[in-house]
Amino acid sequence: MSEKNENRPLMSDEALTALEAEFMERYKGSEQHPIRTLLRFYKGQYHLLLFAAICYIIKKSPQWMIPIITANLINLVVEQPENMVRAIILNAVVLAVLLVLNIPFHYLYVKSEAVATRNVEAGLRGALVRKLQHLSIGHYREMQSGRIQSKMMRDVEAIANLSSSIFMNGMEIIINLVVAITVVLSKNLFVFIFFALCAPIAGVISFLFRKKLRTLNRDYRHAVEETSAEVMDMVEMVPLSRAHALEDTETSKMNRLLHGIARRGLRLDITQSLFGATNWVVFETFQLICLVFTVVMFLGGQITEVGDITLYQNYFTMLVSSVTMILAMIPTFARGIEAVTSVGELMHAEEEENNDGKQPLADVKGAFTFTGVNFSYEPNHPVLSDFTLDVKPGETVALVGESGVGKTTVINMVIGYHFPDDGVVTVDGHNLREIDLRTYRKHIAVVPQNTILFSGTIRDNITYGLPEVSEEKLAEILEAARLTEMIEKLPHGLDTSVGEHGGKLSGGQRQRISIARALIRDPKVIILDEATSALDSVSEKKIQEALDHLTAGRTTFVVAHRLSTIKDADKIAVMEGGRCVECGTYDELMAKEGAFYRYRKLQL
Numbered sequence: 001m002s003e004k005n006e007n008r009p010l011m012s013d014e015a016l017t018a019l020e021a022e023f024m025e026r027y028k029g030s031e032q033h034p035i036r037t038l039l040r041f042y043k044g045q046y047h048l049l050l051f052a053a054i055c056y057i058i059k060k061s062p063q064w065m066i067p068i069i070t071a072n073l074i075n076l077v078v079e080q081p082e083n084m085v086r087a088i089i090l091n092a093v094v095l096a097v098l099l100v101l102n103i104p105f106h107y108l109y110v111k112s113e114a115v116a117t118r119n120v121e122a123g124l125r126g127a128l129v130r131k132l133q134h135l136s137i138g139h140y141r142e143m144q145s146g147r148i149q150s151k152m153m154r155d156v157e158a159i160a161n162l163s164s165s166i167f168m169n170g171m172e173i174i175i176n177l178v179v180a181i182t183v184v185l186s187k188n189l190f191v192f193i194f195f196a197l198c199a200p201i202a203g204v205i206s207f208l209f210r211k212k213l214r215t216l217n218r219d220y221r222h223a224v225e226e227t228s229a230e231v232m233d234m235v236e237m238v239p240l241s242r243a244h245a246l247e248d249t250e251t252s253k254m255n256r257l258l259h260g261i262a263r264r265g266l267r268l269d270i271t272q273s274l275f276g277a278t279n280w281v282v283f284e285t286f287q288l289i290c291l292v293f294t295v296v297m298f299l300g301g302q303i304t305e306v307g308d309i310t311l312y313q314n315y316f317t318m319l320v321s322s323v324t325m326i327l328a329m330i331p332t333f334a335r336g337i338e339a340v341t342s343v344g345e346l347m348h349a350e351e352e353e354n355n356d357g358k359q360p361l362a363d364v365k366g367a368f369t370f371t372g373v374n375f376s377y378e379p380n381h382p383v384l385s386d387f388t389l390d391v392k393p394g395e396t397v398a399l400v401g402e403s404g405v406g407k408t409t410v411i412n413m414v415i416g417y418h419f420p421d422d423g424v425v426t427v428d429g430h431n432l433r434e435i436d437l438r439t440y441r442k443h444i445a446v447v448p449q450n451t452i453l454f455s456g457t458i459r460d461n462i463t464y465g466l467p468e469v470s471e472e473k474l475a476e477i478l479e480a481a482r483l484t485e486m487i488e489k490l491p492h493g494l495d496t497s498v499g500e501h502g503g504k505l506s507g508g509q510r511q512r513i514s515i516a517r518a519l520i521r522d523p524k525v526i527i528l529d530e531a532t533s534a535l536d537s538v539s540e541k542k543i544q545e546a547l548d549h550l551t552a553g554r555t556t557f558v559v560a561h562r563l564s565t566i567k568d569a570d571k572i573a574v575m576e577g578g579r580c581v582e583c584g585t586y587d588e589l590m591a592k593e594g595a596f597y598r599y600r601k602l603q604l
Helices: 013-027 034-041 046-079 084-134 137-142 145-187 189-236 238-243 247-299 307-347 407-415 437-441 458-462 471-480 484-489 507-519 537-550 586-592 595-603
Strands: 368-378 381-391 396-400 422-427 444-447 525-529 555-559 571-576 579-584
Touching: 034 084, 034 145, 034 307, 046 084, 046 145, 046 307, 084 145, 145 189, 145 307, 189 238, 189 247, 189 307, 238 247, 247 307, 368 407, 381 407, 381 571, 381 579, 396 407, 407 444, 407 525, 407 555, 444 507, 458 471, 458 507, 471 484, 471 507, 571 586, 571 595, 579 586, 579 595, 586 595
Parallel strands: 396 555, 396 571, 444 525, 525 555
Antiparallel strands: 368 381, 368 422, 571 579
16 A cells, blocks of 8 residues: 555544544533443444444354254255255355455454544544643643653554444454353254353453453563563663763663563463463363363263254354353453543543634734733742733843743743733733633744654754745745854755754754754744753854844844843843832843842853
């Protein structure tokens, strides 16, 4: 299959968007049982499941007919009636037709069931993405990224596996039981009673072994997960262990962990092999018991046709296999139900940014006012206390102060990540709480303190989210961000891969790419959170010159610890204890000899 076909989605973008929206609606206020929730996932796919069920019954029909036809043929050979040849041919033709039908109906069954399941899987992941994109930033402070990734990938996969298991194995079990019980019960009540007693006993023996295997599998999985974490730590610590000549210590520690995994794996392998052998012996023993029982009944006259002995043997196998399959489904069922609950925790999260019905902003001039703002992340631990600040359009405002005084919190309020507990924050006279933040943020560019790059090329990272950027515009931005010289030295220029999280680049290079990404959006408001912190003195000077030129006429918020970089700011807000204690130009604050003067003297 070509790469183009492999990447072709099962559904159009419009259909996927509609499906994701449906999932969101299905989850709203839903506190139903996980099975009911699972069934709701398949809304709109029921016709595919019904068609798949019909195809399954047709494709599986040889399995249920072979015992009957085999018994018929044996009885015909033993009894040799006048129409024996015609009857043999008729039975053979019926079986041959069913066998031929198996191939096309198996294909139709698998395709219908797989399309339904994959649509649900894609829709559910899409709904989670949609939910994650609308959750408040505060929610991410409470949930580890690893847990989110687990819900997105592992839990959705477990739900898909549960769906397939219920539909495929569950349907097979039900039909096997119905067919076997119906045929045996219609032929001989005593044989049915024997089946009803023996099949559960065989299943219980299998269950006892599986319980032990689950424990060993869980222990082995935990050991592998813990060792994987240790391996990641070891790799990250290689420079440190090498620097302190601790290679042998790390090797000994990892060897102990690896041998521990080997011992658990050996115990699991031995138990699995013992289970396999015991299960086979138990199964064959009950088969022998069934055979002896039906032979004795035949000799006693309770079974009148010798071919029925084979029929009972086959249906007894079918019954025992069905009981075993039920037990085998228990772990998958438990994981799937837990996954439905786990995904529900995220889908039910109420800390969602809601912009519906709020006032859109077609343009932003950049006037900001903070009036009596109080804010805390935790009760009784205020971050901002009566914070007041007025920013005119086009001004460059620097926020300075010790770590933890609330500078980044103020920046997050400008972006709209947080709202005041008390007080008001406005942009161009509009309360940030009352506007559509999506329309407002189109006029903002942010350069965070911790540079965020994704795996891709330099071009991809700079033009992130922009459909088309001319080469002339890109060249202008590269020059402004002092990236031109660096790009020219790279083997693939702008199409050079940055590696995972920009790992192939230096800290200064990553920061300049982040600055270029902000500048290319031609924003009305620029937020620089320690934007030059990762640069050397020469690069910092060049970037500062570019920023001074490009921020002209734009409202700019700067968070800086190196006070020498903000000499030209229109306004410097000095923060202490969550308040703005001083505000003015660099020269005004130095002349005042207050808090800013003390901070500046400490850096000289």
